[in-house]
Amino acid sequence: MYGLCDCNNFFVSCERLFRPDLVGRPVVVLSNNDGCIIARSNEAKALGIAMGQPLYQVKALIERHGVALFSANHTLYGDLSHRVMTTLRSLVPSLEIYSVDEAFFDLSGFDEPLDALGRRIGATVRRNTGIPVSIGIAPTKTLAKVASKLAKHYPRLEGCCYMHREEDIRKVLSTFPLRDVWGIGRRYGRRFDEMHLRTAAQFVDLPEAWVRGRMGVTGLRTWYELQGRPAVGFDDLGSSRQQISHSRSFPHEIYDRAELERIVAGFAAACAERLRRQRSLCRTIHCFLTTNRHREDQPQRYETTLCSFAEPTDSTLELVKTARRLLREIYRPGFGYKKAGVLLGEIVPEGSVQRTLFGSVPTEKHARLMQAMDEMNRLYGRGKVKTAAEGTEPFRMNREYLSQRYTTSWDELLVVKAK
DNA sequence: TCTGGGGTCCTAGGACCC
DNA sequence: TCTGGGGTCCTAGGACCC
Numbered sequence: 001m002y003g004l005c006d007c008n009n010f011f012v013s014c015e016r017l018f019r020p021d022l023v024g025r026p027v028v029v030l031s032n033n034d035g036c037i038i039a040r041s042n043e044a045k046a047l048g049i050a051m052g053q054p055l056y057q058v059k060a061l062i063e064r065h066g067v068a069l070f071s072a073n074h075t076l077y078g079d080l081s082h083r084v085m086t087t088l089r090s091l092v093p094s095l096e097i098y099s100v101d102e103a104f105f106d107l108s109g110f111d112e113p114l115d116a117l118g119r120r121i122g123a124t125v126r127r128n129t130g131i132p133v134s135i136g137i138a139p140t141k142t143l144a145k146v147a148s149k150l151a152k153h154y155p156r157l158e159g160c161c162y163m164h165r166e167e168d169i170r171k172v173l174s175t176f177p178l179r180d181v182w183g184i185g186r187r188y189g190r191r192f193d194e195m196h197l198r199t200a201a202q203f204v205d206l207p208e209a210w211v212r213g214r215m216g217v218t219g220l221r222t223w224y225e226l227q228g229r230p231a232v233g234f235d236d237l238g239s240s241r242q243q244i245s246h247s248r249s250f251p252h253e254i255y256d257r258a259e260l261e262r263i264v265a266g267f268a269a270a271c272a273e274r275l276r277r278q279r280s281l282c283r284t285i286h287c288f289l290t291t292n293r294h295r296e297d298q299p300q301r302y303e304t305t306l307c308s309f310a311e312p313t314d315s316t317l318e319l320v321k322t323a324r325r326l327l328r329e330i331y332r333p334g335f336g337y338k339k340a341g342v343l344l345g346e347i348v349p350e351g352s353v354q355r356t357l358f359g360s361v362p363t364e365k366h367a368r369l370m371q372a373m374d375e376m377n378r379l380y381g382r383g384k385v386k387t388a389a390e391g392t393e394p395f396r397m398n399r400e401y402l403s404q405r406y407t408t409s410w411d412e413l414l415v416v417k418a419k
Numbered sequence: 420t421c422t423g424g425g426g427t428c429c430t431a432g433g434a435c436c437c
Numbered sequence: 438t439c440t441g442g443g444g445t446c447c448t449a450g451g452a453c454c455c
Contacts, residue, residue, distance in 0.1 A: 031423035038423070054422040072423085099426095099455045185453050216429060218453075245425060294422055341424090 001107040001114060001137055001164065002234070004144040005088055005121065007081075008132045008152060010101035011039035014080045015070050017130045018406045018414050026067040030055060033251050033398045034071055071399035079407040080131060087128045091121050094236040104141055106234060118160035135160040141232045142225035143169065145182040146200070169228060173200040183222035188215065200226055240278045240347065246270045247341025251398050253292060254337050260289070261324050262391040267342040268323035269390060272316040273377075275344060276370060281312035281353060283346035285319060287326035292338035303330035311355060312348050315366040316373070319344070320387050 007013060011029040016022045026043035030036065037044075037053045047065055049058050062069065081100045089095050092105040110117055118135040125133050136147030143163060150172065151161040163169055179189035181200050197203060204226050211223045224231040246267040254260055264287060275282055288304035305326050313319065323342050376385045383394065404412040 033421090033423075035422055052423085056421045059421095074424095102455075183453065187452065216452085218428065241426080243426070247424065249423065292422090339423095 001139060002141050002144045002230075003092070003105045003107050003114075003118060003121070004098075004136045004141070004148045005084075005103050005105070005125065006134050006136070006145075006148045006152070007084060007101035008134060009039060009041050010081075010131070011070075011072070011077055012041045012044075013131050014077050015068075015073075015403055016041075017080070018403070019068075022068050026065055027070070028062070028067055029070045029072055030401065031072060033249060034069075034400055035249070038072065069401040071402040073403050073405075075405060075408050076403065080129060083129045084125055084131055084133070087125050088121070091124060094234075096234055096236045097238065104144065104234065106236070107137060114164075115160055115162035118162055119158055122159040133159065137162040137164075138169070139164060139228045140225040140230045141234075142182050142222060143228065146172065146176055149180065166228065170201065173204060173226060176200040178203050181222065181226070183218065183225075188219070240280055240349070242347055243343060243345055244271045244274050244282070244347065245341060245343040247288075247339060247343075248395065248397070249339045250337070251396070255333070255335070257328070257331050257333070260331060260337060260340060261327055262389065262393075263395055264323050264327045264340055264342060265320045265387060265389040265391075266395055267340065268319045269316050269386060271342050271344050272314060272319045272370075273374065275314045275347070276374060279350045280347045281314045281350055282309075282319075282344035283312045283348065284308050284344070285322050285326070286343040286345065287323050287330065288341050288343070289327065289330050289337055290339050291335050295336075298336060299334075301332065301335045303332075305330050306345075308346075311363070312346070312353055313363075313366075314350070315363075315370060316387060317366060317369075320389050324389060 012027045015027060015029065024043070025041070026047055027041040028037050028044045028049060029039035031038045034055060036055065037049055037051065037058070040049055040051065044067055047061060047067070049061065049067070055062075061067070077100060084101075085095065085097055085103060088103055088105065092107070093109075094106045096104040098104055107114055107117070112120075114137050118137050122133050122135045125131060134148045134151040136144040136149070136151055137160070138144040138147045147161040147163045150163075151157050151159055154161075163172060176199060178184055178192050178197055178200050181203070184192070184203075192198075192203070197206075204223065206223070208220070208223070212220050215222075221231040248263075248267070250263075254263075268285070284306055286304055286306040288302070290302040291298065291300050293300065307322050307326055309318075309322075327340075373385050377383065404414075406412060406414050
């Protein structure tokens, strides 16, 4: 049996934790640059505000209904996510953190009835962190996702849905919307609508060859999983990333090469830091640059290029230098650039490196320097020590509705008035 | 005017090898 | 009429997830 713990409206719940006056009121959280809606409270969903909708399209609605707005405060959400995961780890033997607000766990070998266990897990997370969660328990991960959605929608389940008998599962799938199944996205959803396939049960009844032919092996996995046959592996070791990327849209178009170079240098440095944190090295670095695709009246350009290193590296100095060189290669004057990014690939664990005969980078020297830099930034705050190439002005985003750093800054702790 | 960011896996096609 | 077979590597694109 697999369990899934899914935080309810996670980013909104994080904001409400420190603003209890917002419980029961419509709340939304915005993407970087306050561009799109990326999280909604139930009340905001009921107003018809869609996931991913640009803010300007719902501005009037938001003002009319007094919807509370927040800029994304990922530091806060990351911290609270860590608290949720720590609580979960204390309750189950193995945990796979699937995303910032979701984790699977393996429930084999428990004596306690699983629905009682699920409710106990949900209540403990709620008590320890203040974040409301939904628990789904079923024979496969895909079915556990279905169960967690039921737990979220039906209050009488008290936050946990345990689904195991074949006839119960069949009954649930016969009404469960196919487009809400994990692995069925917008494209397939539309295609199934055209075929008048509406429920998960109707999908399960399709012939295996049809699914394989139209949806490939990934679709077939979903098909198996809905039948209670596990086809998606469980990964509790927290395997390291195969790619690390950092990209941003800019609040305004940027034309200046020097400015782009500083920004890209900062992105490369951010990637390098994360690379070292997971104790890995990368062999390739990509750099991309793109204009504003929404401005059809302006000339468009998208360019990407890469560099492969002879020896894998985690050196900020080398990655920053290379990213700037790649940027100079793809940059053309006269275009208004709206977004840029850096992507590290072919990531290998530190210590498994094949050295080259003619290595040119002073690896050991860089390693000691990076260690010192990381340590200083850990002690004195992020970005205290950085390469000159990044410039002194940090990359600015629009964050008009940012909440306090309640959990990561002494100056911004929540003040409780005692009267 | 305004439109996110960070990931995964799979497949097809082109260029190349012997 | 009729033009091999077995590979690798790379890129782009498509699908999905949160």
